Amino acid sequence: MIETEELRFAYPSSPEVLLGIDLTINDGEFVAIMGENGAGKTTLVKTFNGLLMPTVGKVKVDGLDTREASVARLSRDVGLVFQNPDHQLFSETVKEELAFSLRNFGYDEETIQRRVTSILETLDLSRYAESSPFILSGGERKRVALAAVLVWNPKHIILDEPTIGQDYQQKDRLRNFIVQLNTQGKTVIIITHDVEFVAECKPRIVLLSRGKVIGDRPAEELLSDEPLLDKASLTRPQIGALMHELREFGLPESAIDVYSAQQAILHSLGRRK
Amino acid sequence: MSIIRADHLIFTYMGAPRPSIQNISLDISAGEFVVLTGPSGCGKTTICRCLNGLIPNFYSGDFSGELIVDGMNVKDHTTAELASHVGLVFQNPENQLFSLSIERDVAFGPENLGLSREETRKRVDWALGVTGIIDLKDKPPYELSGGQQQRAAIAAVLAMQPKVIVLDEPTSFLDPKSALEILEVISSINKRLRITIILVEHRLDIVSRHANRVIVMNESRIVLDGRPGEVYGEEARLIGIGLPRVTTLFQLLQKEGLRISQMPTTVDEAANQLRSMFTQ
Numbered sequence: 001m002i003e004t005e006e007l008r009f010a011y012p013s014s015p016e017v018l019l020g021i022d023l024t025i026n027d028g029e030f031v032a033i034m035g036e037n038g039a040g041k042t043t044l045v046k047t048f049n050g051l052l053m054p055t056v057g058k059v060k061v062d063g064l065d066t067r068e069a070s071v072a073r074l075s076r077d078v079g080l081v082f083q084n085p086d087h088q089l090f091s092e093t094v095k096e097e098l099a100f101s102l103r104n105f106g107y108d109e110e111t112i113q114r115r116v117t118s119i120l121e122t123l124d125l126s127r128y129a130e131s132s133p134f135i136l137s138g139g140e141r142k143r144v145a146l147a148a149v150l151v152w153n154p155k156h157i158i159l160d161e162p163t164i165g166q167d168y169q170q171k172d173r174l175r176n177f178i179v180q181l182n183t184q185g186k187t188v189i190i191i192t193h194d195v196e197f198v199a200e201c202k203p204r205i206v207l208l209s210r211g212k213v214i215g216d217r218p219a220e221e222l223l224s225d226e227p228l229l230d231k232a233s234l235t236r237p238q239i240g241a242l243m244h245e246l247r248e249f250g251l252p253e254s255a256i257d258v259y260s261a262q263q264a265i266l267h268s269l270g271r272r273k
Numbered sequence: 274m275s276i277i278r279a280d281h282l283i284f285t286y287m288g289a290p291r292p293s294i295q296n297i298s299l300d301i302s303a304g305e306f307v308v309l310t311g312p313s314g315c316g317k318t319t320i321c322r323c324l325n326g327l328i329p330n331f332y333s334g335d336f337s338g339e340l341i342v343d344g345m346n347v348k349d350h351t352t353a354e355l356a357s358h359v360g361l362v363f364q365n366p367e368n369q370l371f372s373l374s375i376e377r378d379v380a381f382g383p384e385n386l387g388l389s390r391e392e393t394r395k396r397v398d399w400a401l402g403v404t405g406i407i408d409l410k411d412k413p414p415y416e417l418s419g420g421q422q423q424r425a426a427i428a429a430v431l432a433m434q435p436k437v438i439v440l441d442e443p444t445s446f447l448d449p450k451s452a453l454e455i456l457e458v459i460s461s462i463n464k465r466l467r468i469t470i471i472l473v474e475h476r477l478d479i480v481s482r483h484a485n486r487v488i489v490m491n492e493s494r495i496v497l498d499g500r501p502g503e504v505y506g507e508e509a510r511l512i513g514i515g516l517p518r519v520t521t522l523f524q525l526l527q528k529e530g531l532r533i534s535q536m537p538t539t540v541d542e543a544a545n546q547l548r549s550m551f552t553q
Contacts, residue, residue, distance in 0.1 A: 035448075036418075036448045036450075036451075037418050037419035037420065037446075037447060037448050037451060038418055038419070084365075135286065135288070135289060136314075137313050137314040137318065138313070138318070138364070139313030139314065140313060140314055161446075164364075164442075164445045164446065165313065165364070165442060165445060165475075166313060166475070167311070167312045167313045167475050167513065167514075167515065168312075168475065168513055168514060168515025169312060169513035170312075170313060171515070193447065193448045193449055193452075195449055196476070196478055196518065230450075232448075233448040233449065233450040233451060234448065234449050234450065235449040235450055235453065237518070238478045238517065238518040238519055238540055239518045239519070239522065241540050242519055242522075242540050242543050242544055242547075245540065245544040246544060246547055246548065246551070249547075249548075249551045257518075258518055258521050258522045258525065259525075261522055262522060262525045262526060262529070265522075265526065265547065266526070266529060268551070269531075269550065269551070
């Protein structure tokens with residue numbers, strides 16, 4: 001469980017970025033943190049693994065106050081995948097990149113090989129095992145950065161903008177993968193602007209604007225609340241916008257993905273026949 | 274008039290086991306708005322790098338075939354020479370801005386062309402005007418929002434008065450509203466100034482209404498090329514292209530036996546068709 005209590009944060013000699021955040025994220029939950037550029041999303045998640053300490057208030061991970069633990073200790077439980085993979089990758093081969101943290105955590109070589117092979121497979125990266133991360137495309141490098149964190153099996157996984165540069169199939173794969181992590185009881189927190197991705201995954205959305213939580217509801221409700229979306233510089237997903245256009249025909253604005261829209265339209269047309 | 278012509282273009286990065294682009298033959302007319310899409314790693318970024326001469330002048334590798342941009346063969350010209358013909362805008366504006374004010378950033382290109390102070394000033398003001406950030410010209414880039422930074426990056430390219438602007442996923446770091454605004458800026462540059470736009474993008478939901486042409490790449494080749502409505506079919510779906518959600522919805526409705534006269538590519542087109550179904 002990750003809890004924040006009246007969390008406030010400011011970078012040195014700058015205005016406050018987080019203005020009192022109270023949030024509880026339970027084990028096995030899937031949460032999307034959304035909000036405008038500069039809302040404080042990345043700053044918030046950096047307090048979850050102790051990279052940043054609250055200026056005021058508290059962050060607790062599984063009951064442990066982040067002030068009382070090292071980043072190294074917290075990182076075992078909280079895996080943070082950065083937005084820019086180039087801030088994270090440094091090894092000569094993809095395989096080495098993945099083995100690095102496991103070696104630091106002191107795993108034996110057999111376990112390391114087994115885990116690396118399995119995670120490369122899962123993220124469709126096996127063919128690049130011996131390649132340098134730096135010859136890969138932007139989208140592929142991003143998956144390597146994700147693999148490098150997942151390989152040590154943290155309990156809570158935070159992904160900062162995981163869908164940027166990913167094509168449709170990779171997003172689909174990511175979505176299935178998140179579901180799989182959830183069913184293993186892992187917490188998955190994503191920071192994202194990708195309303196279409198969120199409309200398909202339907203997580204709990206925590207909406208941040210100017211350092212405050214302005215909404216905390218299921219995706220279907222929040223992504224159809226236009227005044228709220230507007231405040232955080234978000235838009236309705238495409239299907240939601242279509243349903244909104246056609247609300248006079250009784251179509252539900254909470255149908256935000258293709259399949260629920262299809263059902264609603266067929267139902268509505270059937271009723272008319 | 275053709276502004277970009279590629280003839281059997283092939284490029285293999287040094288040390289790579291296979292070509293990143295193969296047999297690319299292409300003809301793009303002046304004033305087109307082209308969306309270039311395809312699965313990640315299919316060669317989109319490599320094509321962008323060819324268009325402004327980064328390939329073969331900066332990235333080493335095997336280059337064959339011919340690429341003519343605005344009458345210049347990219348092999349025979351430096352990237353600096355090509356910069357006033359083809360502008361490149363990247364995903365992350367932070368990688369492109371470096372000065373202490375937006376005005377300095379936008380002036381950098383024209384100054385390097387050796388233009389007079391007066392001409393430089395004129396171009397800078399014009400570019401900042403077109404992108405809607407003239408009021409921010411004295412601000413340092415780091416004080417701007419992501420959307421404002423991307424406008425500045427576009428202004429910096431625009432000040433070179435290129436014939437072609439290539440944008441590699443220019444909105445992916447932006448929040449959705451800023452992303453739509455940037456696409457409006459790009460679209461107006463295309464319409465008002467007749468500058469040819471090549472836009473690399475996975476998210477066809479947000480770009481389809483602006484494009485007159487969509488080129489789909491797969492495994493380093495061009496596999497589909499046409500108007501959005503023509504391209505967004507079964508083949509594109511099988512390649513794994515993320516078609517606009519409204520197109521996918523209509524494909525499903527068609528499978529359920531609804532009569533669809535034309536596959537929509539935008540919310541407006543879809544809403545109009547459904548409205549007439551509901552009122553029939």
